[in-house]
Amino acid sequence: MKIRYLLSTFLFLSLFMHLTVEWIVPFCETTSSYWYLANKRKISSNAKVLVLGDSQIVSGVTPNLVAEIEGVTVDEVLYLPKPSQQPEGILADSLEVIQKFPKLKRVYVNLSPLNTSKNSVTDANRQLFFSFGNFSLNTIAHPLLRKAYFPNLTDLSWKWIIELFPYFGLSSNLNRLVYDPIAQMDIPRRKQEFQYIDESMEMSQGSWIWKSIGDDPTLNDLEEFPNHSSQILAGKRDLSILIWFDFLRLWNQQNVEVIFLRVPFSPKMEKDILKTKANLVADEFFKTITSDANQKKVAVFDFKSVFLSEYQYFGDLTHLNQKGRDAFSKILKKKLFDHTHSSSEGM
Template identity: 70%
Template sequence: MKIRYFIFTLFLISIFMHLTWGWFIPYCETTSSYWYLSKTRKINKEAKILVLGDSQIVSGISPDFFAEVEGLSSEDILYFPKPSQQPEGILVDSLELIHQLPKLRKVYVNLSPLNTSKNSVTDANRQLFYSFGNLTKESIIHPLVRKAYFTNLTDLSWKIVILVFPYFGLSSNLNRLVYDPAAQADVTRRKQEFLYIRESMEQRQGSWVWKSIGEDPSLQEEEEFPDKSSLVLAGKRELSVTIWRELAKLWTEKKVKVVFLRIPFSPKMEKDILQTNANVVSDEIFKTVTADFNKEQVAVFDFRSVFLDQYQYFADLTHLNQKGRDVLSLILKSALFDHAHSSTQGM
């Protein structure tokens, strides 16, 4: 009888957590709020273009832009980037979507030193997947995804625990509110950002100028970027490199074209990346995928050098603001228009 009551109590606790955990999301940091709200995205199975990537896509390029350059309606674009996304997360999303989109003909995805090296974003993505990602058959049986997220049985058990008791997925966010004055002072802004992200999900599939709550944030030239702080991005994460190649293979085998984008970072960060040779690994991947597949299957468009002096186009060190998004759209349009229309000939 005691075991029965214990199991019943755990069941009630789980139900309570699932009914109430959404109340706490507005108090979480921006990336967690975005991942939580991204679960509300509707998958249009008639979509012809899929957009994947991280917050550089979220902040830098809207789904309406892709619709315009491809000559399609906005309903034909499935916009699926997430902040702090890594290639393993993109692979999970690809495996989930690949059988749901029979009319898909092209994938756009951004690749940069942030998702080719082992850095803090890699760890953040892992925790975000545990807290908000879907546990699917593909995420367990695919060897590369399993290697990234479930290196042992403990990792898988932790993911299952969070699925059953979702409060555990919020623990790092909520704990900081107890002991961190900076997090406490940030609560009002977090709640505002939650509302703006929710609006963006409802109206623009999650396209949102990063950290914007009505204003257009602008990076100041005097903001410091410590010399050689991008050195951590210069290292090669072999698993990332392998997954990027697997992604290109996965989509091209389905007769889907892949367009890799290199979206610019802020001027000081790009110059520091150049100094530390942090572009080497991503350049190697670009070279490999374009060599392994013909130009009609895989294309690379690199815009790292377009804003090396324009600080006013950035919201912070890594994200474009609205002004930057508008200007990049013009540059992208001229580069992608011919490619997009030549790719669709004969379809």
């Protein structure tokens, strides 16, 4: 009788949490809201072009732009970037869509020091996956994904617990609301951002100027960027590089071209990255894949130096604002249009 009562209680709690979690997510920080709403993206079965990556893509590259470059309809662009995304998430998403969309001919993805090194974004991505990520067989069966997400049974058990009781996935957000006055004061803005992200999912597959709630945030060129603070990005995360190579192998087997983009950071950040040589790992990876005769369907477009003086093009240290997106769109169209159409002729 006690066991039955206990099971009934757990079932009720699980059902209650699943039914009410959407009321609580708007109080979470921006990245959590985006990941939660990304699960509601409308996905077309006609996709010919896939777009993956992190919030730099979300803020800087739109499905409409990709459709224009590729000469396809927006309905034929599958747009799946997520903030704080890492190569393990990009590989997991690739494995999910590769069988569902046989018409895919090209994949766009961004690679930068943020997803080749071990840094705070790496840890954030793991927590976001546990809280909101798709718990698929691939994340357990694929050895590299298993190493990234479930290196031990404790992690696997924790993901199961969050799947059953989703409030646990929001715990870090909710805890801060209890003790952090800054988080409490930020609630009205968080709720507005949730609405704007929700609208972006409905209207443009999640393309959204980062942190914009109807305005165009602009970075102040007087804002301090501590010298050598990008030093942590100079290290190489070996698992990330292994996953990137596996990502390429996967799409190469499908005869699908991969286009790597290096989306620019803000001027002071890019200049500091030059000092700390944080670009070396990504540059070495790009050099390896473009010089490999077996990698015939891969291209690299590096734009890290295009906006070294244009502070007004950035909403913060890492994201383009609307002015920046417009300027970057012109550059992308000029650089990629001839490549994509000449490549398509050979397909």
